[in-house]
Amino acid sequence: MQVLRAQLEIRPDPAEVGRARRWARSRLAGSGIQADEPLAENLILLVSELVTNAVVHTGCPAVLRLCLPEEVAESATVRLEVADFSTRAPVPRWVDGEATGGRGLALVDGLADRWGWSPEGVGKRIWCELDRCSGADGRSVAYAGGALPTCQGYEGYEGLAYEAV
Template identity: 60%
Template sequence: MQVLQVQLEVGADPAEVGRARRWARSGLAGSGVPADDPLADTLVLLVSELVTNAVVHTGRPAVLRMTVSDGGGGESRGGAVRVEVADTSARPPAPRHASGDAMNGRGLELVDCLADRWGWRPEGTGKAIWCEIDRVDRAAVGGATCQGLAYEAV
């Protein structure tokens, strides 16, 4: 099984979210997930949501980690991609359901909808929030449906 593990330190500035998205897209392309693959778009959106949450809700730097595995045997579409963001706040994530006209509050709801798995764990004096997506042809299995959520991968 081939595994690529990379990490990026993200500053406390919300402008860092764009840099994290570009870094993730580049890392995915380098590990065999082309930029035009719907999987890349979904993963970049998940990176954006998790990094935004870390930076906005803690006001402190964070560490973005990405692990891409091929599932063994050289299969290009097997395995999974794991995105993880560690911050120095011990406060656990608090998923909520935003009202229809709210400008924010949908991040973890979107992560829950798009990821195959997600969770969090204590790490050092803070926590790490992670999500995983299996590397399968999402169109062949029907893709994800996030009812009531409008979103766009940028």
């Protein structure tokens, strides 16, 4: 399966969150993933959360990366990454019901099939993956488990297309 890797540079400005969502939606449409699929809706929410965290908590520019299947298949993995220039590790917080923030990483943990972070250069990379497969009725459903293609090890993929915006 060929994978399309796209990236968007994010300025340290809260308005960038909306731009990142619009950009991600356009990339999903180009990959054949329908806007009303649970995968697409979850991915856009994850883009919002991870880009917001990068903008609010680092005050530094960041890079949003998406790894998408070029063609919709019965099963596929979509990978989202946000790299920033802060060395501070992401720390999930537990907040009370009245707090207006602090739930972002809990949402990531609940929506993504896998997520994590790693040091990258002078900063870090936070990533998450969503799996997709077609159910018997042809609608896409998320599932956990199985060996699906991912964007890990970008350099080793044959037929990899790259787009920088």
